[in-house]
Amino acid sequence: EVQLLESGGGLVQPGGSLRLSCAASGFTFSSYAMSWVRQAPGKGLEWVSAISGSGGSTYYADSVKGRFTISRDNSKNTLYLQMNSLRAEDTAVYYCAKDWASGYSSSWYNYWGQGTLVTVSS
Amino acid sequence: EIVLTQSPATLSLSPGERATLSCRASQSVSSYLAWYQQKPGQAPRLLIYDASNRATGIPARFSGSGSGTDFTLTISSLEPEDFAVYYCQQRSNWRITFGGGTKVEIK
Numbered sequence: 001e002v003q004l005l006e007s008g009g010g011l012v013q014p015g016g017s018l019r020l021s022c023a024a025s026g027f028t029f030s031s032y033a034m035s036w037v038r039q040a041p042g043k044g045l046e047w048v049s050a051i052s053g054s055g056g057s058t059y060y061a062d063s064v065k066g067r068f069t070i071s072r073d074n075s076k077n078t079l080y081l082q083m084n085s086l087r088a089e090d091t092a093v094y095y096c097a098k099d100w101a102s103g104y105s106s107s108w109y110n111y112w113g114q115g116t117l118v119t120v121s122s
Numbered sequence: 123e124i125v126l127t128q129s130p131a132t133l134s135l136s137p138g139e140r141a142t143l144s145c146r147a148s149q150s151v152s153s154y155l156a157w158y159q160q161k162p163g164q165a166p167r168l169l170i171y172d173a174s175n176r177a178t179g180i181p182a183r184f185s186g187s188g189s190g191t192d193f194t195l196t197i198s199s200l201e202p203e204d205f206a207v208y209y210c211q212q213r214s215n216w217r218i219t220f221g222g223g224t225k226v227e228i229k
Contacts, residue, residue, distance in 0.1 A: 035218075045223075046220065047219065059216040061218075100168065108156045108168060108172075108211075108213070109168060110168045112167075114165060
């Protein structure tokens with residue numbers, strides 16, 4: 001059974017940093033691209049970042065480029081999102097999501113974690 | 123950035139009725155469009171990918187159609203568990219965007 005378990009969310013002041021983790025199990029982690037998608041309270045979905053299965057390719061939304069860094073440790077089956085220079089508008093539930101396709105990035109997400117809440121406020 | 127506009131924002135229907143949800147792209151996305159369902163307090167669930175392919179385990183009452191800029195998600199006969207918010211998503215050139223969502227509520 002595929003499981004994705006996010007952690008690391010919490011309350012942080014504007015300008016602060018936070019690192020999110022997503023522990024994956026139930027599939028061959030290194031074979032799948034992974035993404036982070038966020039959802040501000042009461043709002044819609046916003047794609048944040050993606051990384052290839054090998055970790056060699058990374059992609060970012062313009063809204064987070066230069067501030068967030070996605071990475072993965074395939075030996076630990078874990079996905080990360082390092083978030084720096086946080087702003088109030090980064091407040092959201094952050095989901096990690098598994099790509100539907102094996103071996104390439106389809107950008108369709110067939111498994112999602114339960115999400116972790118990041119609140120940026122003074 | 124490709125903007126996806128979903129309509130209507132809210133659809134009020136009764137169980138057993140047919141639901142037709144629209145997603146319009148600001149420029150062509152070919153057939154690279156997906157649909158997700160999200161219930162309160164839950165993560166999204168992939169329903170349809172590549173415009174018309176049902177994801178694993180998705181009931182046949184869900185169908186997707188369209189290409190280019192105009193897409194439709196149809197639920198042929200609403201079940202009680204189908205009342206939720208539905209999002210479309212496109213994947214053009216790693217500028218991935220979602221639509222604003224359509225809420226299907228019980229009339």
